Amino acid sequence: MPHEPRIVAFLCSWCAYSAADRAGQARIEYPQSLLTVRVMCTGRVEPAFVLQAFREGADGVLVAGCHPGDCHYLDGNLRAAARHAVLVRALEQAGIEPARFRIAWASAAEGERFAATVREMTEALRALGPLAYSARALEGVGEALEDAPVPLDASLARRAEYPPRAPGKPRVAFYWNASCGGCEEAVMDLGEGLASLLERVEVVLWPVAFDHKRADVEALPDGGIDVAFVNGAVRLTEQDEWSRLLRRKARMLVSFGACAHMGGVVGLGNLSSPAELLDAAYRRPASVSNPDAPLPGGPVAGGAGLSLPVLLARALPLADVVPVDYTVPGCPPSPAIVEAALDALLGDSPPPRGAVLAPNVALCDGCPRKGSRPERLEVESLRRIATSAVDPERCFLAQGLVCLGPGTRAGCQPGCVEAGMPCRGCFGPLDGVRDPGAAMLSAFASLFAGGEAEVLALADALPDPAGTFWRYSYAAGLVPARVRPASEEDEG
Numbered sequence: 001m002p003h004e005p006r007i008v009a010f011l012c013s014w015c016a017y018s019a020a021d022r023a024g025q026a027r028i029e030y031p032q033s034l035l036t037v038r039v040m041c042t043g044r045v046e047p048a049f050v051l052q053a054f055r056e057g058a059d060g061v062l063v064a065g066c067h068p069g070d071c072h073y074l075d076g077n078l079r080a081a082a083r084h085a086v087l088v089r090a091l092e093q094a095g096i097e098p099a100r101f102r103i104a105w106a107s108a109a110e111g112e113r114f115a116a117t118v119r120e121m122t123e124a125l126r127a128l129g130p131l132a133y134s135a136r137a138l139e140g141v142g143e144a145l146e147d148a149p150v151p152l153d154a155s156l157a158r159r160a161e162y163p164p165r166a167p168g169k170p171r172v173a174f175y176w177n178a179s180c181g182g183c184e185e186a187v188m189d190l191g192e193g194l195a196s197l198l199e200r201v202e203v204v205l206w207p208v209a210f211d212h213k214r215a216d217v218e219a220l221p222d223g224g225i226d227v228a229f230v231n232g233a234v235r236l237t238e239q240d241e242w243s244r245l246l247r248r249k250a251r252m253l254v255s256f257g258a259c260a261h262m263g264g265v266v267g268l269g270n271l272s273s274p275a276e277l278l279d280a281a282y283r284r285p286a287s288v289s290n291p292d293a294p295l296p297g298g299p300v301a302g303g304a305g306l307s308l309p310v311l312l313a314r315a316l317p318l319a320d321v322v323p324v325d326y327t328v329p330g331c332p333p334s335p336a337i338v339e340a341a342l343d344a345l346l347g348d349s350p351p352p353r354g355a356v357l358a359p360n361v362a363l364c365d366g367c368p369r370k371g372s373r374p375e376r377l378e379v380e381s382l383r384r385i386a387t388s389a390v391d392p393e394r395c396f397l398a399q400g401l402v403c404l405g406p407g408t409r410a411g412c413q414p415g416c417v418e419a420g421m422p423c424r425g426c427f428g429p430l431d432g433v434r435d436p437g438a439a440m441l442s443a444f445a446s447l448f449a450g451g452e453a454e455v456l457a458l459a460d461a462l463p464d465p466a467g468t469f470w471r472y473s474y475a476a477g478l479v480p481a482r483v484r485p486a487s488e489e490d491e492g
Helices: 016-025 047-055 076-093 111-128 133-138 152-159 182-188 192-200 214-219 237-249 258-262 265-271 274-282 335-346 436-445 452-461 465-469 486-491
Strands: 007-012 034-039 060-065 101-105 171-176 202-205 225-231 234-236 250-256 311-316 326-328
Touching (some): 007 016, 007 111, 016 060, 016 111, 047 060, 047 436, 060 076, 060 111, 101 111, 182 225, 225 237, 225 258, 234 237, 250 335, 265 311
Parallel strands (some): 007 034, 060 101, 171 225, 225 250
Antiparallel strands (some): 234 311
């Protein structure tokens, strides 16, 4: 018997929901594959709702509402159409077939049209088979991550058992996982403040600056480090091991920078399989000379039994591996944010655990261009900063440039905006936002001006939606890592 798809359908109360009622009253048959969610307008359907529906087990998502021009809220359905057009491309980048996410129009009188849409979508999903979205998100994370991370409440209870802190200077550690090293430079950028910091603390680990060994850290008692700052995503088994070791040794573990916080640019590697990444780095480039093709996870020639760390199936934010107490956001964190975080964590009254140590306000709030933002903001054409003359004082969004400032936490100033570049989202979302990429996709696509043809053309013209809206947060978002069939992985 073929798999019976599960479809979550977000139906406009005024039209599509009434059309479904009309189909039932007329005894028009269609597959009973729908889980219906009634909404006042399709414009209320956020991309995060769609992604969460997939994550909860849906094989497909249908958004249905009034025909363009008939929306009871003027243009809510056009906003929904724009979001759909951009999100379906981002999902395709992640390996989710476009047929799994559909938008359709049906008036209250069009019961047969609605039923036909459900029949068509169900048949398409039967042919595709089950999505298994959650399995894709978690598949093959690697032997190093088979055990679930310790829940945060259990970790807090364990920390209460630590002996009292030894008298003297607080012990501080810095460690570097998968990242560019910019976060290490952010500490160096403290300038004279760095000299003051080194007088206040005892640094027990900082590979970029001192010659501490792993054995030195292992010899410390559990809880023997007061604050450990870990930057970078977890991409290798070695990084997983270090993250767990520092979690055990540190009273406070800090996710330092965008890569540790959300996976960062490293997390965009999840759009490819590990085999593809290794091929691109070690086999394909003409500039690489690797005749014996040693790869991560393999033995080291002449290394007396040594082997290279294993590349995990996907990049992970630090909090997906171990409980994290605090987050310092940014790529890299600004010196002011770093200095304030150090003062807060090394003081007598640290912030509540779980805090993000940066202002909980949007970047737009302090943007020097905010006075030029029109009351009703609309995007009529898209521009790229590399190929367009940009007004140095006007709001980037008003110029048709993608700027993630409305959904990004402040704290980078002076940062990209002050240097004439639109915000790219490195400081992450404000409190309470589950997926910053989905939120910003929704906000930007909702600005598209014109009728259905115009908004769809703008959506099609937007390059690389996954890399644009999830540049720093893909690994922490609701979209799963891209998974290839086992046969393709084996070929790598």
